[in-house]
Amino acid sequence: MIRATRIIRRDALSGGEIVDRVVLDHGDRHRRRVAMRGAGGLGFLLDLPEPTVLEDGDALVLQDGRLVWVEAAPERLLEIRAGSDHALKRLIWHIGNRHIAAEIGPDAVWIAHDHVLAEMVRGLGGTAESVERPFRPEGGAYSGDHGHDHPHGGHHHHHAAG
Template sequence: MIRATTILRHDAVEPDRIVDVITLDHGDRHRRRIALTADGGTRFLLDLDRADVLEDGDAIALDTGWLVEVRAAPEKLVEITSADPLHLLTLAWHIGNRHVPAEIGRDAIHIGYDHVLVEMLEGLGATVRIVERPFRPVRGAYHHHESGGHHDHGHHHQGHGHG
């Protein structure tokens, strides 16, 4: 079976090497070792040194030299909004306090659907809407793309924005 031991981040992907696409939901994009079949039928064993998150637009490098592009599948999400930016920040705090993966946008927060959290958020005065779209939560503060096990927990205040 074809093996894949490397992930290329979206900004390093060479489009002319892509031979297939694999569509995965958020839960299935956090992997270390699993047999996968891409949308076009390419079968391979993902065999990473450690578990990692496959982001929309990343590519899985096959040992053949070809790439399989990763796409985030649409899934049922809760869209949380508020007319008051301070209220939205407070809602983000409540969500983070429950250690729930969240996608933070300028005007909305998205989380995976959970009826208990929907009731809590509505009780806190949030405007809540159920939507279907890819989920791209914020990565953990201590998560790094680099291999080799180096984890820098120092304070850096520049060059770490998300595009």
């Protein structure tokens, strides 16, 4: 089975032969090693050195140099809105306090659909509507390279993937 061992991030993608695409939800875009099948039928093994979040628009590089496009699949989400910037910031704080993955836009926040969180948002004066769209949450304070080792002035430790 052909392997994909590298990622070209969407911002660095400039040319190359795109031969297929994989359509993945948020959970399936955090991978290291898994057999995949593209929408066009191409089977391959994703075989990365460490767990990595695949972003919408990235390309997986196959051993022969061909590319497989990564597309974020639509998912059932909650779209959260508030009557003012201050109220939205307050809702974002409550969501963050629960360590919930969130995609933050200028006027709305999207989280995975959860009826308990929807009720919390409504109880705090916001709106929470069910929508279907790709989910592209923020990486988080500790997401960086999703796990890496490096020296810190005389000591060494590992940052776990978060």
